[in-house]
Amino acid sequence: MSGGRGLRTRPDAVSWDAARVLAHAAARPGAAVSRPLDAVDGCVLGTPLVSPGAVPPVDRAAMDGYAVRGAGPWRVNGHVTAGAADPGTLADGHATGIVTGAAVPSGTTSVVRSEDAVVNGDRLEGPAEDGRHIRRAGEECQPGEQLLPAGVVVDPAVLGLAAAVGLNRLTVIPQPTVAALVTGDELVHRGPSGPGRVRDAIGPMLPGLITRAGAQLVTHAGAQQVTRAGAQQVAGAGAPEVAGAGARLIAGGSVGQELRAGAPPASVLHLPDSLDALTRALGETEADLILVSGSSAAGPADHLRPALVSLGAEFVVDGVACRPGHPQALARLADGRLVLGLPGNPFAALVAFLTLGVAAITRMRGVRLPELTHIAVPGGVPCHPTSTRLVPVRLTAHGAVPIGHGGSAMLRGPAAADALAVVAPGPAEAIAARLLPLNPGIT
Numbered sequence: 001m002s003g004g005r006g007l008r009t010r011p012d013a014v015s016w017d018a019a020r021v022l023a024h025a026a027a028r029p030g031a032a033v034s035r036p037l038d039a040v041d042g043c044v045l046g047t048p049l050v051s052p053g054a055v056p057p058v059d060r061a062a063m064d065g066y067a068v069r070g071a072g073p074w075r076v077n078g079h080v081t082a083g084a085a086d087p088g089t090l091a092d093g094h095a096t097g098i099v100t101g102a103a104v105p106s107g108t109t110s111v112v113r114s115e116d117a118v119v120n121g122d123r124l125e126g127p128a129e130d131g132r133h134i135r136r137a138g139e140e141c142q143p144g145e146q147l148l149p150a151g152v153v154v155d156p157a158v159l160g161l162a163a164a165v166g167l168n169r170l171t172v173i174p175q176p177t178v179a180a181l182v183t184g185d186e187l188v189h190r191g192p193s194g195p196g197r198v199r200d201a202i203g204p205m206l207p208g209l210i211t212r213a214g215a216q217l218v219t220h221a222g223a224q225q226v227t228r229a230g231a232q233q234v235a236g237a238g239a240p241e242v243a244g245a246g247a248r249l250i251a252g253g254s255v256g257q258e259l260r261a262g263a264p265p266a267s268v269l270h271l272p273d274s275l276d277a278l279t280r281a282l283g284e285t286e287a288d289l290i291l292v293s294g295s296s297a298a299g300p301a302d303h304l305r306p307a308l309v310s311l312g313a314e315f316v317v318d319g320v321a322c323r324p325g326h327p328q329a330l331a332r333l334a335d336g337r338l339v340l341g342l343p344g345n346p347f348a349a350l351v352a353f354l355t356l357g358v359a360a361i362t363r364m365r366g367v368r369l370p371e372l373t374h375i376a377v378p379g380g381v382p383c384h385p386t387s388t389r390l391v392p393v394r395l396t397a398h399g400a401v402p403i404g405h406g407g408s409a410m411l412r413g414p415a416a417a418d419a420l421a422v423v424a425p426g427p428a429e430a431i432a433a434r435l436l437p438l439n440p441g442i443t
C-alpha cells in the first residue's frame, strides 16, 4: 500500500506509445513446436500451414441426386454412397444415384439435383450442364499449396481447415505462461469493504484478462485464502502450475503465511505486504510473465522495487506517462522472466495490463503489436497536458462518447464501457482518439 510519501510521475516515465513498443520488444517468442490439433487453439502458427494433398482429393457431388454422363434422358443404374471408395465408371447416357460429398464415377459430366430429377422407372430426365454440381479435385487447394502464413492465430476455423486438408498436428509458438500475484494486507476476498478492509477487485480480473490475451494462466497449488481473526488477512502459498486438465507442476516451495495441504489450486496468489514473501514468490514462480498488483509505488509497504532489485532485475519500463496507470513497470529477471508491476488502484491495474502486459504477451505469442484504430470523439474529451489519458467510452454510430466514472480507483466506467479511448497529451480538448479494446483478445 502507499505510505503517502510524495509520489509523482517517475522521472524515467516513458510515453504510453513508447511503453508498449518497449514491452513488445523486451519479450521473446517461444520456440515453435509441433502439437496435436486439440492442443493448439489460441496459439500462433510458427510455420505456414501447407496442404499436403489436393482438396478435395477427387471430384465429388455437391448435391444429392444423380451423377449423369452426356445429354439426357439417362438410364439409372445403382447408387453411390458417401463412403464408397470406388464409384466405378459411368457409360454415356447412364446415371447413378449419388449423395452430397460422394466421389462421382469417372466419366460423370454433371449432377442432377434430386428436386430437379424426373424419374420414370429407370429413366431419368432433368437439367444437366457440363460440370454442374461437381466439386472438382483440387478446387480448394493443390498439394503443397500454402494456405496460411506463419503468425496467424489458430482459431476454430484454422483447426477445421487443418483437419480438412488432412493434418494431425500444427507447428505453433506455444502460448506464454502468466502468473498473478496480488499484494496488500488490507485486502479481503469476500464481503464488503469497510474500515481497514478493501475488497480485492484486481484478483478477479486477472485470470480472464490473461486468457483473453492469449496466454496460459499459471495456478498456484496449495494456495489457501485464510481469514485471520481481526486482521482479515489473506495469505497465499503454494507451487504454481499451469491451469487445465492434467496440470503440470512447474515449481515447488511455498510463500506466505499459511499452507493448507490438499487445497485446490488458486488462480491468483495472495501475498501479505512483506518484502520477504514477495521476493520468495518472484523467485519461485515459474512463468514467462509474472503480474504483481499493489506495491508499485514508493510507500513503506510497496515492496516490488526492492524485491526486483534484490533479485538483480533490470527495468524495461519504469513508469508510463499515462492516467491512470503511471506507476506501472516492467522488469526482466536474470533468467529472462518478465515481471509486470500493476498499480493498486483497480482501473490503473487494468490499464497497466492492457498497456505493458498485452504488449509483452503479444510478442511472446509471436504476434506483431497491432495498430489501434482511430475514432472521432464528437463531444470532445479533455486532454492531460503531458500524459496520455485512458478514458472509458461507449461506441456509437457517430464516434466514441466518454461515460465518466473513469477515476483510477473505479471500475464502474470500464465495466460499462465498450473500449478505452487513448487520448494523446495536449493543451486542451481532443476530438479524436484511438481505441484500446477492453477485451485484449480483440484487435
Ligand SMILES: Nc1nc2c(c(=O)[nH]1)N[C@H]1C(S)=C(S)[C@@H](COP(=O)(O)OP(=O)(O)OC[C@H]3O[C@@H](n4cnc5c(N)ncnc54)[C@H](O)[C@@H]3O)O[C@H]1N2
Residues within 6 Å of the ligand: 001, 002, 003, 004, 005, 006, 007, 008, 009, 182, 183, 184, 186, 187, 198, 199, 200, 201, 202, 203, 293, 294, 295, 296, 297, 298, 299, 302, 325, 326, 327, 342, 343, 344, 345, 346, 348, 408
Ligand atoms: N503521494 C502519492 N501517493 C500516491 C501517488 C502519488 O503520485 N503520490 N500515486 C497514486 C497512484 S496513481 C497509484 S496507482 C497508487 C499506486 O500504489 P501501489 O501500486 O503501491 O498500490 P497500493 O498503495 O497498495 O494501493 C493503492 C490503492 O489501491 C488499493 N488496492 C490495492 N490493491 C487492490 C486490489 N487488489 N483491489 C482493490 N483495491 C486495491 C489500495 O487499497 C489503495 O487504496 O499510488 C497512489 N498514491
Ligand code: MOO
Residues within 6 Å of the ligand: 322, 323, 324, 325, 326, 327, 328, 343, 345, 348, 349, 408, 409
Ligand atoms: O496512475 Mo494511478 O495508476 O492513476 O491510479
